[in-house]
Amino acid sequence: MTDLTNKTVLVTGAGGGFGLQMVRQFRAAGAKLVLTDVSDEALQSAVAAAGDDLVASVVANLATEQGCDTVIAACGSRDRVPDVLVNNAGIAHAGRLDHVPRDQWETLMQLNLLAPMRLTNSLLPGMVERGSGHILNVSSVAGWMGAKGMSSYCASKFGLRGFGETLAADLDGTGVYVTNVYPSFSRTPILDSPQHGYEQRRVVPDYLLSDPADVVARALEGMRRRRLHVFPDKYARITHYLIRFAPWILRRMERRLQAAAIEAGKTAN
Ligand SMILES: NC(=O)c1ccc[n+]([C@@H]2O[C@H](COP(=O)([O-])OP(=O)(O)OC[C@H]3O[C@@H](n4cnc5c(N)ncnc54)[C@H](OP(=O)(O)O)[C@@H]3O)[C@@H](O)[C@H]2O)c1
Numbered sequence: 001m002t003d004l005t006n007k008t009v010l011v012t013g014a015g016g017g018f019g020l021q022m023v024r025q026f027r028a029a030g031a032k033l034v035l036t037d038v039s040d041e042a043l044q045s046a047v048a049a050a051g052d053d054l055v056a057s058v059v060a061n062l063a064t065e066q067g068c069d070t071v072i073a074a075c076g077s078r079d080r081v082p083d084v085l086v087n088n089a090g091i092a093h094a095g096r097l098d099h100v101p102r103d104q105w106e107t108l109m110q111l112n113l114l115a116p117m118r119l120t121n122s123l124l125p126g127m128v129e130r131g132s133g134h135i136l137n138v139s140s141v142a143g144w145m146g147a148k149g150m151s152s153y154c155a156s157k158f159g160l161r162g163f164g165e166t167l168a169a170d171l172d173g174t175g176v177y178v179t180n181v182y183p184s185f186s187r188t189p190i191l192d193s194p195q196h197g198y199e200q201r202r203v204v205p206d207y208l209l210s211d212p213a214d215v216v217a218r219a220l221e222g223m224r225r226r227r228l229h230v231f232p233d234k235y236a237r238i239t240h241y242l243i244r245f246a247p248w249i250l251r252r253m254e255r256r257l258q259a260a261a262i263e264a265g266k267t268a269n
Pocket residue numbers: 012013014015016017018019037038039042060061062063087088089090091092111138139140141182183184185186187188189190191
């Protein structure tokens with residue numbers, strides 16, 4: 001999708017940190033927007049950012065099958081499937097799996113992994129029939145590395161990465177493309193997610209945080225270039241490099257990061 005002028009883009013989690021940036025940047029590129037979020041309050045800020053370029057907006061809980069169906073219905077008939085599906089909505093929590101209430105990590109898996117698969121499953125036939133389309137999956141650098149205290153989040157993001165990679169192979173020659181984006185830590189509300197089983201709240205040190213506007217700009221650029229994998233910030237690129245060539249360094253860095261996050265948490269309290 002090299003030219004986004006008048007293309008319809010469906011963005012999930014549109015009122016969130018990355019979501020709002022996506023609305024602004026897709027709009028600036030000439031796209032029309034179908035927006036969804038779980039709360040009306042979040043959705044309304046996205047709707048305001050979309051202005052005249054809004055096609056439709058819908059409140060839906062994407063952690064349920066019904067919520068996914070509601071979003072698909074809002075897209076309209078099969079001959080009007082969006083040109084781009086952005087699987088952006090996601091949640092996080094920290095803590096060892098058995099310390100996280102089961103309903104919370106099951107909801108996370110539904111939203112972060114099953115919703116992108118459900119939405120893609122519904123929209124793909126129309127895209128393939130039309131011979132054009134793009135699926136943009138917001139995975140994470142946690143889709144490459146098993147990060148301490150993030151087992152369900154990593155499972156969902158590894159899953160999304162595998163899903164996108166396989167889908168891209170399956171869609172070869174159809175005119176439908178897939179881009180997976182793997183941000184590291186970025187300054188968005190997800191950083192305030194619940195933590196379970198820790199004595200001390202952990203806070204990501206400020207120097208590790210990227211600007212969501214930059215992350216989204218790189219994601220859109222990667223999409224335009226039809227890249228399958230996009231590492232949109234410095235730490236994502238470093239992590240990906242170390243995973244392949246020096247994973248032991250990464251483990252050492254992770255221990256330091258945990259200690260820094262505990263210290264930053266003490267200062268923040
Ligand atoms: N920021 C980072 O450091 C980072 C790094 C790597 C990957 N990511 C990924 O980036 C994506 C966007 O996250 P973000 O950083 O922009 O965080 P965010 O600001 O918290 O955005 C997440 C969005 O998802 C929505 N959402 C939550 N539960 C939902 C549900 N059940 N159904 C539908 N929507 C729901 C949220 O709505 P409410 O705000 O109303 O709850 C919010 O608009 C996520 O997939 C996340 O995993 C983020």
